[in-house]
Amino acid sequence: MTRHEMLSPAAELHANVSVPFESARAMPKSVYTSPAFLALEQKHIFGREWLCAGRAETLPNPGDYLTMEIAGEPVIVLRDRAGEIRAMSNVCRHRMSTLLEGRGNVRSIVCPYHAWTYNLDGSLRGAPAMGRNEAFCKDQITLPSVRCEVWLGWIMVTLNPDLPSPQETLKDVESLVGYLDMSSYVETFQEQFRWATNWKVLAENFMESYHLPVCHEGTIGGSVDLNQMTCPEGFASFNYHWIVKNDTIPLSLAHPSNTTLTGDQRRITWLLSIYPSLLITLTPGYFWYLSLTPDGPGHVNVLYGGGMSADWIADPSSGDHIAALRALLADVNDEDKGCTEKVYRGLCSDLGAPGPLSHLERPNFEFAQYIASRVPAQAT
Ligand code: FES
Ligand SMILES: [Fe+2]
Incomplete structure (x- = not known):
């Protein structure tokens, strides 16, 4: 077995980059x-890290949305009623179906499973036949938000709460x-x-x-x-x-x-x-x-x-x-x-x-x- 066959990929990579560019x-x-x-x-x-969801001008109107995955995490990016582009989890707060697919325009986000319905800011607007569950409190249910910033027209999103903004980095x-x-x-x-x-x-x-x-x-x-x-x-x-x-x-x-x-x-x-x-x-x-x-x-x-x-x-x-x-x-x-x-x-x-x-x-x-x-x- 050669030396490199015993190294992990990460160790091999570190060895690979530990030389001057000239070699x-x-x-x-x-x-x-x-x-x-x-x-x-x-x-x-x-x-x-900051990842790109596309160009901001492709979501011109409130309710225009796109979907993506960040490290396997389903995410919605949309323009809200206030005209801001925001990102949030694309997973329903009921039994965790994913919500939207592809791109398009919605007035609200309706889960395709049991029709729990969310506002464009992620808050729960309504849910059928939930009134008898005492643990259900509509006002406390919101799709988790994901960091999202527009940088020079690029929609940038990240799961990392601590990263400096794209404007800075x-x-x-x-x-x-x-x-x-x-x-x-x-x-x-x-x-x-x-x-x-x-x-x-x-x-x-x-x-x-x-x-x-x-x-x-x-x-x-x-x-x-x-x-x-x-x-x-x-x-x-x-x-x-x-x-x-x-x-x-x-x-x-x-x-x-x-x-x-x-x-x-x-x-x-x-x-x-x-x-x-x-x-x-x-x-x-x-x-x-x-x-x-x-x-x-x-x-x-x-x-x-x-x-x-x-x-x-x-x-x-x-x-x-x-x-x-x-x-x-x-x-x-x-x-x-x-x-x-x-x-x-x-x-x-x-x-x-x-x-x-x-x-x-x-x-x-x-x-x-x-x-x-x-x-x-x-x-x-
Ligand atoms: S999983 Fe979304 S409404 Fe049931
Ligand atoms: Fe090329």
Whole structure:
């Protein structure tokens, strides 16, 4: 038995990241394939960090809601009667059925089992045939609330009562890309899908653009040049890199009517990986994002959406641009699905082993360090 076969996945990961970036390797296979390591990630990462539920502009009216899971916990995010976005448990206070599914609009939350009915603030409005139970007190029954804040248009939720706000932990995002005013971008499409890969493989695929010319040869590969990519050191709560784009895809550039962006600001694409699982591509023209939820070691549920900057939305041909963007990104996504599912198959092989990282994969190494910083080396 080799030394590494005796280490737990967490210990292997800590050993993997304890080298300088100049001699870094991809993460060990076990951190992707081990169910026990995923359980540690759910506990130490997904159960404790800010996660993204999508864009606030997709819930414009009172009663608009979406549902999600945080580390296995069913959660409702909705806009309440006061116009605030709030989050709460999606589990009925009677015999614990889940309440809402998918997305939609409700006047109140009605349990599908026995019709206990909740107001949009989570308080119980009514329950049939409960008057004879002396322990039942309608006024004391409320769906537990979950922390929820809107940050630059992103709905952020967490089960952790002690985390600083996203405004605080992600203030460096604003210093870097504040000139693009993400809160004014408008989501124009959104869908969910499930891919056969580990959530970290997809996150890592996003955080390096090394694969763009090859994996994306059929779509955006021609608009990038490996020599035009900059991968600086990241921050504790996110990593990033940027690409100076050529003119191949005008939608990724500042709109011709825009007079405030100057020089490279008009053509820089930012790739922001907000730990643990919000991945944002931000250009002066469009944005798209992935918010990842692990589903076992070998699958990931993905909330995928995108849209345009205010300038492009105001363009008389915005409908055409939106359709063109969506078609382009759908093809890009298909290419990423192929690459990330192939990586997971390789990770599950006996002969596979992690190789050295390019200087263009600095964010991947920082991501591995982040995971290691959350999951203790002795955890099993
Ligand atoms: S479980 Fe919800 S009303 Fe019975
Ligand atoms: Fe990609």
